[in-house]
Amino acid sequence: MELNNLTIKRADELLRERQVSAVDLTEYYLKNISEKNRGLNAYLEVFEDAKLSAVEADSRRALGEDGPLLGIPLAIKDNILIEGHIASAGSKILQNYKAVYDATVITKLKGAGAVFLGRTNMDEFAHGSSTENSAYGVTRNPVDTDRVPGGSSGGSAAVVSGDMAVASLGSDTGGSVRQPASLCGIVGLKPTYGAVSRHGLIAMGSSLDQIGPLTKSVDDAEIIFNIIRGMDPMDSTTREYPLGRDIPGKMKLAIPKGFVGKGVAPEVLENFNATVKRLQLKGYQIDEVELSNIKYALPCYYVIMPAEVSTNLARFDGVRYGLHVDGANLMEDYSKSRAHGFGAEPRRRIMLGAYVLSAGYYDAYYKKAQEVIGLIKRDFSKVFSDGYSAIITPTAAGPAFKIGEKFSDPISMYLEDVFTVSANVTGVPAISVPMGFAERDGKKLPLGFQIMAPHFREDILFKIGRDAEF
Numbered sequence: 001m002e003l004n005n006l007t008i009k010r011a012d013e014l015l016r017e018r019q020v021s022a023v024d025l026t027e028y029y030l031k032n033i034s035e036k037n038r039g040l041n042a043y044l045e046v047f048e049d050a051k052l053s054a055v056e057a058d059s060r061r062a063l064g065e066d067g068p069l070l071g072i073p074l075a076i077k078d079n080i081l082i083e084g085h086i087a088s089a090g091s092k093i094l095q096n097y098k099a100v101y102d103a104t105v106i107t108k109l110k111g112a113g114a115v116f117l118g119r120t121n122m123d124e125f126a127h128g129s130s131t132e133n134s135a136y137g138v139t140r141n142p143v144d145t146d147r148v149p150g151g152s153s154g155g156s157a158a159v160v161s162g163d164m165a166v167a168s169l170g171s172d173t174g175g176s177v178r179q180p181a182s183l184c185g186i187v188g189l190k191p192t193y194g195a196v197s198r199h200g201l202i203a204m205g206s207s208l209d210q211i212g213p214l215t216k217s218v219d220d221a222e223i224i225f226n227i228i229r230g231m232d233p234m235d236s237t238t239r240e241y242p243l244g245r246d247i248p249g250k251m252k253l254a255i256p257k258g259f260v261g262k263g264v265a266p267e268v269l270e271n272f273n274a275t276v277k278r279l280q281l282k283g284y285q286i287d288e289v290e291l292s293n294i295k296y297a298l299p300c301y302y303v304i305m306p307a308e309v310s311t312n313l314a315r316f317d318g319v320r321y322g323l324h325v326d327g328a329n330l331m332e333d334y335s336k337s338r339a340h341g342f343g344a345e346p347r348r349r350i351m352l353g354a355y356v357l358s359a360g361y362y363d364a365y366y367k368k369a370q371e372v373i374g375l376i377k378r379d380f381s382k383v384f385s386d387g388y389s390a391i392i393t394p395t396a397a398g399p400a401f402k403i404g405e406k407f408s409d410p411i412s413m414y415l416e417d418v419f420t421v422s423a424n425v426t427g428v429p430a431i432s433v434p435m436g437f438a439e440r441d442g443k444k445l446p447l448g449f450q451i452m453a454p455h456f457r458e459d460i461l462f463k464i465g466r467d468a469e470f
């Protein structure tokens, strides 16, 4: 039977109809991984116990259990803890760190009977937009192996796009689920801040981080989201997920005025406009709307995020976790372990973060950025209270770029996040769905369409996402 490019929905049908078993599915992906992963470097490790979990899922089904993820093979980003498995966050400093507990999302997925195939490559500590910052080598984009898959969840995007997993989990602090989804031609969801527990996610920027699914369809993103969401006593920022709200019959969508244009590839604009037209034909009213502070989301993010990064990475001192390098005294132990363990990008962010938090600069940078974020939040609330159900933009300003193209120019790399970060600083949910292609070197490179909705209105994202889906 043809198993290629299965969605969760289709795989679940096949499992229910007993046309395949979880073991068959798992073997199919393990074979694909063994053929493709050497070239793509998307998995850092394939789990030896994957087959065993598949056997277990099959016996649960044989006993009458059912569920949309029972026996579905998934991949997990290397910064989400699975008990007994290494979680290195793409860093040398955690090279041999074995998780001693399951992240809450993992507990939920295990409960649902998902099979974990392995852990996926990522930019070190999720710092980046290309996966080039991994201590374990770059991941290649399956669509064009000379190009990056995006980042930081590049491995999680590449395994789905390259058919080495049905779906995967990533984390999104400034766009790390949506931008790689866009560059690899799949769907990526960043849930509302507080909708999904961060317990067991190696923290990057704690006020911004959310775990989200990367999938082949909007339906699949919804399936995973419905399993992983919900209040968790281990993460005090989570809330009981509100259910049962109505979706407006005729929706109005907002395009931030003057924001989508500058520095954007022509094919991105063409496909964005074409998607807008398609949605209009389906009855959506789409207007350009004033969101005058959205352009400040990127500079604010690059103040707040490093501040939180420097704080979160302070715990990696060579004593409690991971790599230890001996020095003459304790201070030297710390500095040598950190100097050996962290790559260039985390070091850059630790220094930036320590600077913006230091006495005398805190008010000028950190506090100012928080104030401006307050204005962006106010703009968003105004648009939503004016009757707009969502704000739409492209996900990224261009298609996948060549490996090495932006690596030595951090600013051009940071500009990859221009459309995605506003959802993180405001906490609203956002999804990227495929919206066509840009041709480069004779290859059709995928592009993404981003939708942002009010807090806890993922249902609106799924509805518009399905209508926009290419």
Ligand code: GLN
Residues within 6 Å of the ligand: 126, 127, 128, 129, 151, 152, 171, 172, 173, 174, 175, 176, 177, 204, 305, 416, 417
């Ligand atoms: N590309 C962004 C950054 O480098 C976002 C990273 C993320 O979401 N983890 O910070």
